Amino acid sequence: MxxxxxxxxxxxxxxxxxxxxxxxxxxxxxxxxxxxxxxxxxxxxxxxxxxxxxxxxxxxxxxxxxxxxxxxxxxxxxxxxxxxxxxxxxxxxxxxxxxxxxxxxxxxxxxxxxxxxxxxxxxxxxxxxRRALDDRGDGGSWRWQPGSRTIELSPALARKAGLGEAEGRRISLMELFRKLDPEGRRAARSAVARVVSTGEATAFAHADLESRTGRMAHHVRARPEGGIVGRTETIAAEGARPASARDPLTGLADARAARAWLEARLSGEEGGGQAQVVALLLSVSRYDAINAAFGRPVGDAVLQAAARRIERQVDPDGRRLLVARMAGAEFAVLLAPPATLEDGRFLAGELVEAIGRPFMSGDHVVSLGSRAGVAIAQPGDDAAGLLRRASVALAEAKAPDSAPVRVLEEGAESDTARGERLEVDLRRALDQGEIEIRFQPQVAIASGEIVGVEALARWMHPRYGELGASTLFSVAERSDYIAQLSEHVQRRAIAEAAAWPEPLARLRLSVNITAADIVRPGFAAQFLSLVGESGFAADRLTVEVTESGLIEDLGGAGALLAQLRGGGLRVAIDDFGTGYSSLAYLKALPLDYLKIDKRLSQDIAGSTRDRIVVRSVIDMARSLGLDVVAEGVETEEQLALLAEEGCTLYQGFLCAPPVDTAALEKIVAS
Incomplete structure (x- = not known):
């Protein structure tokens, strides 16, 4: 429909x-x-x-x-x-x-x-x-077949016209026309004639059949299967307030009433000064799926039951509050002073638990979930501002891996706002030298000697402090700045390594390349030129590419890595075990190293099944002539088990976190 x-x-x-x-x-x-x-x-x-x-x-x-x-x-x-x-x-x-x-x-x-x-x-x-407009829906509507002397009214329109409530009520055209004002009759005849002659939709209006103070509009169109249909819309007199501020399905206050309630308290009309109101928005999950599976009547019944459950949960406290249905399956609970954010957080948890209990609708047992966002009014807030921040908290609660209740602390910045700010700040960060390089040692397990390092980016943000590479690159990817950031980090890491003092002069350097690099035209030639101009020995440089950077174009990635390898570089596949872990990568790509993801490295100390998985990955890599680097090693037990299984290199906090050049020199010398 x-x-x-x-x-x-x-x-x-x-x-x-x-x-x-x-x-x-x-x-x-x-x-x-x-x-x-x-x-x-x-x-x-x-x-x-x-x-x-x-x-x-x-x-x-x-x-x-x-x-x-x-x-x-x-x-x-x-x-x-x-x-x-x-x-x-x-x-x-x-x-x-x-x-x-x-x-x-x-x-x-x-x-x-x-x-x-x-x-x-x-x-x-x-x-x-969302329900499409229906010729026979909840609103007033009518059908007429050209040439017929009768017209079929929906029950809602029949009630408005004072003609009873029977489904499919048919009356004569003259009987209906007598209920219209003279101007409305002329407009109706003209509009219907236009649809009949041209097939084009149109509209007309007349005095409202009930109040006579407002207007009723008819949106008229030809039906594909024949005949004409009209859907009515009541237009209140200008400046008039709606007769009801109740949601017709649940009986709760509607969104308009909720905003008016907030405005009255935030403006100081209630309570003698601007109030620190708490807004809680609750979204019922899987409501659309219930409609699709069982039909809208069941969905509506469940929504009504959810409304009653919310009312019961908040009513016993006797708090000054308002419960409203905002839209669809989203509800608001608005708390007036002396409510606090903690009150909102606690109540949100109770409501999420209450909605999680199964509902009965006829013969159906329906299970739902919910998410909630909570915010408190700040100085200068109006209703729209407070609800907007509660909506941001709710959106973050709906994010994957998020807790079901998110609270936007007073004066705090939301994750969304922080992300948007970081996207703006990133371009400035490159120009102002806020992106720094850290080096994490890679250790030969057999000798305990530091033989190389991986270059990792750190963002020294003036407001948020030190931000890691995962945050930095995710921001760059969202802001479509990933290629510029990747080139900046590669260039700076290689330049710093080229200037290392003598104690570090024999270490290998690993730098990361991204999926954006792989698809950049001419990237391999540009990268090799960068290495040559830096003075850093190509045979001491390894490029690392993650599984996620290979999935889109394995053939293109293989050709690019072969070109880099032909220039004297070594190649590693990074974070192996986090994505598809496809054997096709190991078969098709020119690799020298396989880097085991830190979760696999840490799992080796878990169950027998975990250890077998890690052993299989190491055996497979070694049989292909690849050295194996274990990432994220934190304990002696993990290191001993990895060594027993044949792993040759490791990096992780057991040796050292990512450090700057001066600290790296001290670690190597110790």
Missing amino acids: SAPLFILSFRHRDELTRLAESAGWQPLAARRTENAEARFVASGAAVAVVDARGALGDGLEAVRAVAEAVEANAAALLVLLSRNDSAALEDFLKLGATHFLVSPFTEAQLVHAFQFAMRHADRVGGHGQ
């Missing part, structure tokens, strides 16, 4: 509606921004489109109107701009837009923009199972 698409367009509404419909979407389109936030929420759409082409001011106002609802519902907000207005992109970004497209663009490009925005919403908010 096609998905809903909410559109605000001030110059091209009908054109966008036709295009969206032909691409398989079910558009709800409007030309005015009145009550846009409520209309977007009611639409159930995961994507909002604001068409600001030729109407920049209206577009900015529209984004301002819907951005908070879009964020609260973990949806996407796509802005369409005229080329001459592209300078306003920064303004749209600050207001909350997530995607943009600048004209001129083709219809195919616009459809792709819709699809990219939908994928974003799926990933961020789990909208994959």
Whole structure:
């Protein structure tokens, strides 16, 4: 079933509606921004489109109107701009837009923009199972076959019109028209005639059938199987407050009520000063899978049961709080003073445990999980700011290997914000010499002599202190700066080794090359040139490449390593045992060393099965004529067992951590 698409367009509404419909979407389109936030929420759409082409001011106002609802519902907000207005992109970004497209663009490009925005919403908010607009769904809708004197109303629309609640209620067209105001009757006839004659979707509006103070819009389209269908949308009078602040499915407060509750306390309206409010966001896991496996009625019943379970968990304390359903399977528990972060942390743990107990829905036993993020208000916070930081904590709780509850400490920086800051800081770090080289000794097991070192990068960050190579390279990979960082580390390590004092002059040096290096055109020639210019002897240099750097293009990696080896270098496969550990690597690549991952080295002191695995890897390497280097060796027991199995070299804290040149000279001399 096609998905809903909410559109605000001030110059091209009908054109966008036709295009969206032909691409398989079910558009709800409007030309005015009145009550846009409520209309977007009611639409159930995961994507909002604001068409600001030729109407920049209206577009900015529209984004301002819907951005908070879009964020609260973990949806996407796509802005369409005229080329001459592209300078306003920064303004749209600050207001909350997530995607943009600048004209001129083709219809195919616009459809792709819709699809990219939908994928974003799926990933961020789990909208994959969001209910598409249904001709007979929960909202008011109707069907009419051209030529027929009767029209079929949905139960919801029949109730609105005061015509009863029977499913499939059929009434005469004249009976329905008599309930419309004169202007509405004319608009209805014109809209239906247009759909019949052109097949293009359109809309009309009339005075609301219940309140008469607002308006009711009908989005009308032709059905592929024949006939015409309309879906209604209630538009409250401008400035009017919604009649209910309750979520219709669970009976909890809705997202709008939650934000109003927060604003009242954060602004000082409640309590006589800005309150240190705690926001807890709880996301129920596997809800979409339950819908897919058992159907939406079961999913809805489970969500209702989860809401009752949350209420029961928080109610006995008698705390001043609010429980709300924010969107989908996400709930908020908002705690007013004297609540603390510890209160939020403890309650989050209780709720995660409560949701983890099985639910009964009819004949189904349903097991769910949940994750929670907790944050406390900081000076100057508004509702959106506090909820945004709680959302960051929740996103980190959802990350692989994360604890189910993440707390954003007062004044602390989130992992996400820290990662974003590091990405910005990395480029400066290279220019300002913050990336330093450390050398970890490699020891011949038979003699105990230090025969080589591996060069490892360290980032001396002015704010976070010393950061290791794994953090450094993961930041570089996210920021698409991996090639520049890799070249910087290689160049600096080789230059430092070339200047070593006499006691270190016979040591081998190992440097790492990355997957990005392997696919760089001309890398082997550039690297060999770097080595030649440095003055460091090529026959004392080993390049190490990890398994993950080989998987994408084994043939290309083999050719590159052969070229490096032909230049006098030695080649090692690093961290063997962490990835696929494919025998194809050992068969196809020109290798001199196999480096066992530290987890295998440490496992050798574990069970008999662990030792057999390590023994097999060492035997296989030695049978291929490869020297074996064990990484991460920390105890004498591990070293003795590795030696017994035939390992020739080791590195790890048993000898020394990564050190600078001065410390390395002292270790070698001792």
